[in-house]
Amino acid sequence: MERILRVNMADRTARFEPVPSSYKNRAGRWLTSSIVHDEVPATCHPLGPNNKVVFSPGIVTGTPAPTSSRISVGGKSPLTGGIKEANSGTGWGRRLARLGIRALVVEGQPQDDRFWLLKVDAKGAAFESADALTGKKLSDVVPAIAARFGGKDHVDVCSIGIAGEKRMGAAGICFTDREGRPTRYAGRGGLGAVLGSKGLKAIVVDDSGAADVPIADKATFDIGRKKLAAALGEHAITKPKGALNTYGTAVLVNILNEAGGLPTRNFREGRFEGATKIAGEAIFAGNKERLGRELYNHPCSPGCIIACSNTWHRPDGSEHTSCIEYESDWAFGADCGISNLDQIAELNLLCNEYGLDTIEIGGTLAVAAEGGLWTFGDGKRAIELVHEIGKATPLGRILGNGAVVTGRAFGVARVPHVKGQSMPAYEPRAVKGIGMTYAVSTMGADHTSGYTIAPEILGVSGKLDPLDSKKTELARNFQYATGFIDTTGHCLFIAFAILDIASGFEGVVEECAGVLGTKWTMDDVARVGKEVLDLELDFNRKAGFTAVDDRLPEFMSHEPLPPHNTVWDVADSEIDKVFAKK
């Protein structure tokens, strides 16, 4: 009895609908991209009445499948003007799945500027005023909301911060982590601004009394679940006290720096002299020193056995922020020329408080430095600048709208972005496959669209030369595989294990087949992934995107990047082969 919950913010009505048969077996990214593709006019204004925000838990979300509590969020992006799916680990989607809600669709637009809270539980959906919750830091609001509705053991909270309320393009959508902290984000692409444009401040989900997520073929599911769990428990990256559990994703800082692919000071260099001071190893060592004990990482969401989410602690041992992901660490660290972890932690915290995408904001600060607004490395000034966003001053509104708007405002031509979205923490001139992925991704510059860093840098699923330009097949295959994984509800980090351990990947397919009662095999991975990408590519084509939008910024083609002193030299014709564009 799975349903779609459709919420109209024009008149604040909510109704349940059956899932159409055409959406059979679709969930997570496959379903958000299907609904956005089918219901949102591709040329609509992202902040106008015709855009929608669609939430969908993955196929196995809410089941005992390990590391599967992802929630996909879709819509037309105010940052890129194209389709967007961003996903987050949180108990929120798990509770939605347990309520039998396959998708929550937020549509329409109120005529006034009021804000609302939506409560969803086994009895239905109800609104209450959220005006008193606006203009505040998320840590001042979200735990209080959770407490009022029964506490973190009963509810999870989805919310936007000040950035979303003010409809800024870098506004993410925040979810509570396993401890009820407002720290997990469907961060990219500005979907927080879309929720803001609809006057929806928060969505509380309470799954009390809900039955378990039905599993059609429990035996097959259990076989798959165990295979996946075994692979995750065994692989050096994902196992307990392995790389991610010990150092978090920031373990990548030293690795990318060594590879010359750590973009530094607005992508002017590929190595950062302060890398070791901000690396995952430094976070581990710093916490150990300040806490007097070794601190391993924690799961961001229920059922995760990788547990890569870190915390950073102040000199007095109190918690400063969670989580300093590699990309956030890089964005405020290397890309801003800042090598002080306490300052990076503060910048990370402020993004969590104001509801901002750390990658976009780090990239934006770097562009602003290039524009003369501040000096690379001046962490105190960077912190002041992010506070401007929280105060929604004119300067804050520039920065809060991301790198491209900031480049426009300050006349900067060197803006590292694709399709309006800031480039993440991997330098295309030094790692060609990720550059192709940035170029063609339906999401704008996005490493999670197809994490070719795995083979190009980490040697996962074989080792490729990062400087080799022949990555067409790689970029395509990784995006298809990712379209599938983002549909399952699993965290993308399972890929490290399942790309190396074939039985783990089989296990994921068996989990899905078990839940859905299908006969899916490994052949269905690329099929589902291709269907997801085809929907997204079609939306973007209708929105006006052409092959010209599948290009890296011009400066990367004529500015050699130290230390390899390579330029972006992948032929446009090769890029266009990834998805057969003309």
Place this chain on the structure above:
Amino acid sequence: MERILRVNMADRTARFEPVPSSYKNRAGRWLTSSIVHDEVPATCHPLGPNNKVVFSPGIVTGTPAPTSSRISVGGKSPLTGGIKEANSGTGWGRRLARLGIRALVVEGQPQDDRFWLLKVDAKGAAFESADALTGKKLSDVVPAIAARFGGKDHVDVCSIGIAGEKRMGAAGICFTDREGRPTRYAGRGGLGAVLGSKGLKAIVVDDSGAADVPIADKATFDIGRKKLAAALGEHAITKPKGALNTYGTAVLVNILNEAGGLPTRNFREGRFEGATKIAGEAIFAGNKERLGRELYNHPCSPGCIIACSNTWHRPDGSEHTSCIEYESDWAFGADCGISNLDQIAELNLLCNEYGLDTIEIGGTLAVAAEGGLWTFGDGKRAIELVHEIGKATPLGRILGNGAVVTGRAFGVARVPHVKGQSMPAYEPRAVKGIGMTYAVSTMGADHTSGYTIAPEILGVSGKLDPLDSKKTELARNFQYATGFIDTTGHCLFIAFAILDIASGFEGVVEECAGVLGTKWTMDDVARVGKEVLDLELDFNRKAGFTAVDDRLPEFMSHEPLPPHNTVWDVADSEIDKVFAKK
């Protein structure tokens, strides 16, 4: 012996080249669009090293042809991302033509932030530092430059203001008028920012000692010149003490208001209750009262016999600003809800001082009002806001980058623009042909691309129903004819006369044939116009534009406009027929 002067700002070198035979007979917009099409990579960053700014006087500019002192300026627009041609009346282009310079191409980019002045005369081209000229109002700089180089009888000055120096998207390129005032603009599309990105603050042209512009067939030229002069002298709109000479272009305020097509308060209404207070008639009456005599308008440039350029005077009779064009009057008046001519004059003056496009800035202020930044009608606050641009504060940088960036910054979805350029003073829902022109123009929303207002509102060349949606042929034909007129060097305002008086149009063709020594007939008008448009359309296609970019803002399709309560209802398929797009 016509030449191209090519200036490289990377190393501040200048060289003369012969005009390639492929550019034979090309001048004005035809030549700027040819050079931009052929030399500027369509996907380059508008503020990066690969964009160029191309100046070209028209075919008959510098000859005794009446009303022909236009200079075309081309480049890739920072506002639209497409090709741009903006033109202005000024003696500057006339002097360039007399020096035998068919085009001046500014290319390259310096590595530092210094600014330069380029002096062009019969001896060649030379640079000097302009650092001391930056950060100032244009009236504090331009007359002093002219004086230093021999005065307004010997030189004209092209310059950018603070907006261009700061590379703002609404920065125009300013030229001196016949009195040496820095008041005439190639305003639209942000080409001032491109000059700014190249560190070129001013270009002084001195034509002392130059020979007259050669005319291959003087007899034919003279026949044509006389026919055109007769038509201009006879037509009610263009004759001495006719509509334009008496009331200026602002004579349109009451006419468009009556037609319900005067966009009011960010295109929410089609009539403005304060229209009569800001109309051309009110300007004439106000000047008469303050000066104690009737003041007719003056030519903006040498040889103009229409003489539509007005001045507005303060209560003490001193000159406040020149010129309050209809579009500027509307932009700060009806579109901002301001009905005080002194405030409108001050806003107009400030744009001239800071080097800004009045249409873009008026449209931007209206969007900012919609975003809650100020209240429609509060002229004092509007003036303060334009001063923010002059001070280049963060707020000023938002506003100075135009309506789309301002909409992004303040989360406004109702932004009246096409391809990133603010919509001018004619409401598409009330005048469908101009809406089609905005939609398909290669320039973004631009009334000068094809002034269908002539038949739709003014009854020039017949009278069409403005609400009739069948305007495909009209939009195409007017754009071709305009492509031709913009190539001749004539002011577009000759169209009022020559569309009604066939001999006048013949005269324009004969003037061109006389100068060039060709056998051009009336058949060449559409041929040349089509060649111009085809070049521009091809550039834009390569820059990534598709039919999706040929659309009016979404809100116009679902928001009825008073008083006719009509929406934009022209089918996309009809729009796409104008230039046969798929």
